[in-house]
Amino acid sequence: MNPTLEHHTHYHHTHIPLAELHTHLGGAVDPAILWTIAHEQGIKLPTKDYWEFERLVTVSKDEKLEGMKMLDSTKYHWTELIQSSPLAIEPAVHGTIGGAYRANHIVLHELRYNPMKRNRGGEQDLDHIIMATIRGMEKALLEYPEIRAGLLIILDRTLPFRLNEILYQKALKYRPRGIIGIDLAGPPCDSFRMEDYVDLLREAKSKGLGLTIHTGEEGAEQLKEMELVVEKIEPDRIGHGFLAWQNEKLVKQLVEKKITLELCPTSNLQIQVIKSEEEMKKIYRSLYDSGVILTINTDGPEMHGTTLWKEFNFLLEKQIFAKDELNSLIQNAFDSTFVR
Numbered sequence: 001m002n003p004t005l006e007h008h009t010h011y012h013h014t015h016i017p018l019a020e021l022h023t024h025l026g027g028a029v030d031p032a033i034l035w036t037i038a039h040e041q042g043i044k045l046p047t048k049d050y051w052e053f054e055r056l057v058t059v060s061k062d063e064k065l066e067g068m069k070m071l072d073s074t075k076y077h078w079t080e081l082i083q084s085s086p087l088a089i090e091p092a093v094h095g096t097i098g099g100a101y102r103a104n105h106i107v108l109h110e111l112r113y114n115p116m117k118r119n120r121g122g123e124q125d126l127d128h129i130i131m132a133t134i135r136g137m138e139k140a141l142l143e144y145p146e147i148r149a150g151l152l153i154i155l156d157r158t159l160p161f162r163l164n165e166i167l168y169q170k171a172l173k174y175r176p177r178g179i180i181g182i183d184l185a186g187p188p189c190d191s192f193r194m195e196d197y198v199d200l201l202r203e204a205k206s207k208g209l210g211l212t213i214h215t216g217e218e219g220a221e222q223l224k225e226m227e228l229v230v231e232k233i234e235p236d237r238i239g240h241g242f243l244a245w246q247n248e249k250l251v252k253q254l255v256e257k258k259i260t261l262e263l264c265p266t267s268n269l270q271i272q273v274i275k276s277e278e279e280m281k282k283i284y285r286s287l288y289d290s291g292v293i294l295t296i297n298t299d300g301p302e303m304h305g306t307t308l309w310k311e312f313n314f315l316l317e318k319q320i321f322a323k324d325e326l327n328s329l330i331q332n333a334f335d336s337t338f339v340r
């Protein structure tokens with residue numbers, strides 16, 4: 001039922017409703033809102049200058065980060081700290097979902113976050129944090145009835161198994177209230193083994209939680225990890241996962257098992273997990289032409305200085321995808337959502 005782009009020469013936000021499946025709350029809040037929240041809470045920031053703060057929490061135009069670890073330790077550290085209380089996180093969620101609707105006509109919005117990275121090392125109660133995010137979402141849904149939305153709880157590679165297990169249990173507990181699924185993310189970490197999570201993640205899926213996993217984004221080890229994920233865990237979707245293009249068998253499995261990839265073009269280039277637009281074209285085209293279900297996402301529009309519309313226009317202008325192909329990717333996002 002989505003209108004197509006046929007009649008427009010350029011993507012424009014007033015026309016077509018969009019779905020965003022892969023956005024981190026830590027990368028989605030307008031820096032000006034974060035700045036105000038930080039001040040309201042009296043958080044000690046490393047600068048008193050707003051513009052310096054903005055540079056601190058966003059990746060600027062030509063800034064290149066060296067991999068995911070760098071993004072986590074520099075940018076996310078601050079956004080997550082500022083969002084670390086019920087009073088802070090409620091307007092963050094509310095503003096993100098409402099803002100994306102107004103600016104980008106995003107009518108289907110999945111937003112993900114890790115409540116344990118927002119409880120100040122255990123000082124704040126996890127249930128309060130989670131309920132505050134649900135309240136923020138509900139407010140946006142009341143204001144904009146066209147929107148459908150859901151929240152995903154992120155487990156993290158750098159957390160011990162026991163804590164990730166608690167996150168999973170919280171997701172189950174709040175499933176009837178709007179937690180639609182779980183994700184597993186975070187930079188590569190020596191103490192983390194995906195094998196340890198096979199049972200837990202399969203169980204999550206069997207209990208009706210949507211399952212997506214960040215993998216196949218960076219390095220040879222993540223390609224190996226992705227093979228295990230696809231073989232043994234069979235998530236509904238994979239965050240990034242583009243490294244699969246190097247492995248014919250893996251591509252075939254993605255197609256057969258109908259696993260959707262959540263691609264985030266600008267993020268890939270900024271974190272330098274894809275080195276150039278040419279390389280991106282080669283990789284994305286190869287996956288598309290093999291029949292893998294692809295979706296386009298921002299990863300965190302404010303942090304990466306993008307919007308979903310900018311992502312589509314970029315792919316069009318660089319001739320990575322044609323307009324009818326992009327229409328099919330938009331439809332894929334509506335088809336692959338965990339929001340029921």
Ligand SMILES: [Zn+2]
Nearest residue numbers: 024214239299
């Ligand atoms: Zn991500």
